[in-house]
């Protein structure tokens with residue numbers, strides 16, 4: 482779990498102000514959904530938390546410490562598309578997540594460490610309902626399956642913070658609903674802080690424990706880049722918070738798979 486603090490953050494590209502005077506305290510373990518009009522800076526905000534983008538001004542803290550300048554295994558991201566490696570199988574993709582987390586420089590594990598990573602990958606693959614497809618390449622998977630794989634790959638890094646940039650935007654409503662059922666228990670089990678950008682308000686209200694909106698409040702027709710987006714709404718959605726956890730004896734990542742199946746999260 483991880484808390485994120487945003488203090489008077491501004492993002493500017495040349496003379497275009499994208500985000501201005503952003504102040505936020507994101508509690509550890511919360512599920513924050515982010516909405517706002519196209520181009521208002523939602524993805525920029527995610528990239529900043531990932532460490533791909535630096536604020537022009539202001540401070541970003543992760544558990545009270547300055548956010549590392551580079552993306553690391555403590556923060557995972559899933560995009561709307563193209564998050565997985567096309568040249569690796571389902572197993573290879575998830576294994577790559579474990580290898581990156583364990584050995585960011587070499588990206589390879591050997592011997593017993595690799596065997597453990599393969600076993601843990603298989604558990605995650607099962608948890609997202611892809612056990613029957615473990616040796617297939619992404620091109621042989623549907624869009625929903627590819628997104629499940631992208632989520633498994635992100636979870637393999639055991640991130641404290643999971644960033645989701647419209648991860649279900651390209652999916653049909655039925656598959657999207659299945660993905661919600663899959664994501665909720667995974668978030669609860671892994672105890673991550675989740676920040677998810679979405680254009681779907683129903684999704685934002687249905688999944689988040691908190692919903693925030695960015696929007697540009699001021700416009701200068703002579704200088705469109707003069708003002709950036711600010712935080713315009715900040716709603717607490719306590720009904721989506723998980724009930725206080727009852728300790729479940731676990732022996733590893735896959736220990737709750739039967740629970741997921743009984744909840745219908747895995748087909």
Ligand SMILES: Nc1ncnc2c1ncn2[C@@H]1O[C@H](COP(=O)(O)OP(=O)(O)OP(=O)(O)O)[C@@H](O)[C@H]1O
Pocket residue numbers: 494499517518519520521522523524525526
């Ligand atoms: N690297 C960059 N260099 C210059 N401008 C950028 C860069 N990245 C983003 N922008 C600009 O910042 C603004 C915000 O972009 P961003 O992708 O964050 O918006 P968004 O709210 O996620 O949009 P959408 O909902 O359409 O995905 C846009 O005007 C975009 O052109």
